[in-house]
Amino acid sequence: MPTPAEQESLRTRLAQARRLLALAQSGLHYATSPFDTERYTEIASIAHHQLAEMASMQTGDVAALFAFETGYANPKLDVRCAVFNPSGQILLVREAVDGLWSLPGGWADVGVSPAENAAKEAREESGYTVNVVRLLAVWDMLKHGHPPSVFHIWKLVFLGEIVRAGEIAGAETDAVQFFDIDDLPALSQGRILPEQIRRLDVLRNNSGVEFD
Incomplete structure (x- = not known):
């Protein structure tokens, strides 16, 4: 198990490699000469290797992940729906890929x-409209x-209010x-953290919007 210092070091190195790859991707988008294209392609290859090493993946697998990431580099956008029942419980779905909840x-x-x-x-993964x-x-x-x-x-x-129940329609969740809020199951922490769920409960009660 990595120590907190080792985890922070990994996050820093990942951030540097992601930034290097973003610069290469944007450079390839704007490159006007074959020499610039060659240089930015090499930079992207170096970043792929760095990311693969830190993520314990093959370089080719990392390159495949980013194969369709073209144009000016931007962050990816993850959209979630927080749904509460009248008792204040939160709706969670179990991810089929890892058996954890989100x-x-x-x-x-x-x-x-x-x-x-x-x-x-929400409709596809939980069955709730x-x-x-x-x-x-x-x-x-x-x-x-x-x-x-x-x-x-x-x-x-986003905060969602239940209209009606239904059946899970997708293959990504199985429950x-x-x-x-104070008795959450094992969460898929790459998707959501327990402290974030508790924060969402506060935000939905005080009409707040949080951003960072």
Whole structure:
């Protein structure tokens, strides 16, 4: 188990490699000569190798992750929906990939708004149709205690109100349940943290919006 100092060092090195890759991606987008293209391609290859080493992955696998990341480099957008029942319990879904729990949500889709995306993810992953009431939080995951990631991710969390129940429609989750805020199951901490869920409960009660 890495020490806190080792985890912080890894986060710093990941941030540097992500920044290097972003510069290379943006450089390739604007490059006008074959010499610049060659140089930025080499920089991207170095960044892929650094990310692979830190994430215990093959360099080719990291390159494949970023193969469709073209144009000016931007953070990825993760959209989540926080749904509470009248007793104040929060709706969580179990991720099929790791057996851990999270708020329904995922990467933002092209062609729908962030709020529409949150409602769609809630319906597909939990079976519940919801009305999205308002935005609760915009978080930069680098500023929270999530496990290190090869991506720079911004997280948007919307408050949803239940309209009706249904069946899980997607293959990404295999269970859905309401939990007490103070008795949460094992969470998929790359997606959501227990302190973030507790913060969302505060925000939905005081009409606040949090951003960092």
